[in-house]
Amino acid sequence: MAKKHAAEMVERSMAFAPYFDQEPPQVPVIGLIADQSSSIAYELDAMAVFKSRPGYLVVHISGCSCWPCAGTTTQWHCHTIGGVVQVIRNNPEFSALIHKVHEKGW
Numbered sequence: 001m002a003k004k005h006a007a008e009m010v011e012r013s014m015a016f017a018p019y020f021d022q023e024p025p026q027v028p029v030i031g032l033i034a035d036q037s038s039s040i041a042y043e044l045d046a047m048a049v050f051k052s053r054p055g056y057l058v059v060h061i062s063g064c065s066c067w068p069c070a071g072t073t074t075q076w077h078c079h080t081i082g083g084v085v086q087v088i089r090n091n092p093e094f095s096a097l098i099h100k101v102h103e104k105g106w
Contacts, residue, residue, distance in 0.1 A: 056079075084097055
């Protein structure tokens with residue numbers, strides 16, 4: 001049973017590339033709510049909010065698009081919408097993401 005669960009997590013995470021290219025999600029991800037990219041040529045920089053079980057998973061990725069293994073992934077598992085908003089506010093370059101997730105109705 002555990003192998004099947006792990007395989008499902010990997011399969012779902014691959015559908016949300018590039019957010020889980022460097023590392024798998026900390027918790028099971030149900031779907032993407034919204035994302036925002038500040039990437040420029042050869043430089044990956046993006047943040048996304050996923051619905052997870054339970055709560056939400058906020059993921060920030062950065063690095064060189066040519067060398068994905070040289071980048072970083074930071075994940076925050078939030079149990080409330082307020083927690084998600086706080087994470088985004090702590091990363092002001094992604095402030096528009098707050099509006100995007102509200103537009104999606106969470």
